[in-house]
Amino acid sequence: MTVFHNSVLLKESVNALHVSPDGIYVDVTFGGGGHSKLILDKIQNGKVVAFDQDKETLKNTINNDKRFIMINKNFRFLKEELALLGVFEIDGLIADLGVSAYHFTNNNRGFSLKYDSVLDMRMDTSSKKDGLFVVNKYDQKNLARIFKQYADFNNPNFIVDAIVSARSRKIIKTTFDLKSTLKHYVSYKNQNQFFARIFQAIRIEVNDEICALKELLKQALDILNPKGRLVVISYHSTEDKLVKSFMKFGNFLNTPNQDFFGNITKPFKQITKKPIVPSLDEVNSNNKARSAKMRVCEKI
Numbered sequence: 001m002t003v004f005h006n007s008v009l010l011k012e013s014v015n016a017l018h019v020s021p022d023g024i025y026v027d028v029t030f031g032g033g034g035h036s037k038l039i040l041d042k043i044q045n046g047k048v049v050a051f052d053q054d055k056e057t058l059k060n061t062i063n064n065d066k067r068f069i070m071i072n073k074n075f076r077f078l079k080e081e082l083a084l085l086g087v088f089e090i091d092g093l094i095a096d097l098g099v100s101a102y103h104f105t106n107n108n109r110g111f112s113l114k115y116d117s118v119l120d121m122r123m124d125t126s127s128k129k130d131g132l133f134v135v136n137k138y139d140q141k142n143l144a145r146i147f148k149q150y151a152d153f154n155n156p157n158f159i160v161d162a163i164v165s166a167r168s169r170k171i172i173k174t175t176f177d178l179k180s181t182l183k184h185y186v187s188y189k190n191q192n193q194f195f196a197r198i199f200q201a202i203r204i205e206v207n208d209e210i211c212a213l214k215e216l217l218k219q220a221l222d223i224l225n226p227k228g229r230l231v232v233i234s235y236h237s238t239e240d241k242l243v244k245s246f247m248k249f250g251n252f253l254n255t256p257n258q259d260f261f262g263n264i265t266k267p268f269k270q271i272t273k274k275p276i277v278p279s280l281d282e283v284n285s286n287n288k289a290r291s292a293k294m295r296v297c298e299k300i
């Protein structure tokens with residue numbers, strides 16, 4: 001049987017949450033449930049509320065435990081959904097961003113380079129924008145933006161031109177259509193890495209991952225109790241930069257906020273000055289862990 005997901009930095013992240021037996025914890029990226037289950041092991045009368053926008057994760061939900069609640073929604077609705085449960089303050093929040101191993105092993109959702117399937121790439125299959133739309137309808141400027149920002153191509157024009165020229169002849173419908181549009185621009189040896197970057201950029205755009213993360217972090221700040229901890233594992237430099245700035249300054253500008261009198265105000269104490277990365281053993285046994293960076297802070 002294929003495993004849904006092997007949790008990354010599992011013990012390190014849950015230890016960093018400083019779980020107390022009666023606390024309320026939110027796991028905003030439930031996936032296969034690894035982090036939620038370990039938190040449940042550490043609480044007594046507390047509560048774990050989990051979010052995941054992909055309805056496939058509902059099959060991993062934890063039944064017969066009254067301390068656990070699963071919400072099949074985007075974590076950008078954090079405060080709204082918690083309010084519906086009567087929860088207005090929490091003691092810790094963990095986010096393990098991106099997609100699960102399941103998304104890459106599934107052969108019909110468009111996330112994987114390996115399988116030929118329609119360019120979908122939506123984690124929430126009820127949302128309107130999919131990979132087909134991004135690849136076939138985005139203008140050149142927007143395509144260039146995503147390949148620059150989310151795939152780190154300094155000059156993505158050759159990719160954009162190839163896509164725009166191919167789609168003027170025929171819709172780019174599947175993952176393999178996209179690969180054959182671009183395969184002449186990269187050596188055979190580097191194809192996997194090249195396409196992984198391209199697919200990642202489209203996926204981040206389709207799921208609006210950067211905006212959702214910003215919304216999440218701002219809401220987490222509002223509802224964390226003093227001494228409540230925020231633990232974020234990210235897999236992409238754009239995400240990690242946002243998390244780093246937010247934990248340090250409480251904003252995304254990478255510069256301190258000042259109050260009326262010019263005093264610097266900081267909402268968090270940084271627990272990790274440098275990101276925690278998985279051990280070599282973990283990376284060797286779980287390839288998805290290789291780009292993980294974990295940051296932790298505590299509400300003041």
Ligand SMILES: C[S@@+](CC[C@H](N)C(=O)[O-])C[C@H]1O[C@@H](n2cnc3c(N)ncnc32)[C@H](O)[C@@H]1O
Binds near residue numbers: 008099
């Ligand atoms: C890396 S996996 C989490 C794995 C999980 N920690 C575990 O131990 O199995 C990320 C999960 O978060 C979900 N996800 C990503 N962005 C989300 C968002 N904005 N709102 C809700 N769920 C999201 C994905 O569907 C995926 O299942």
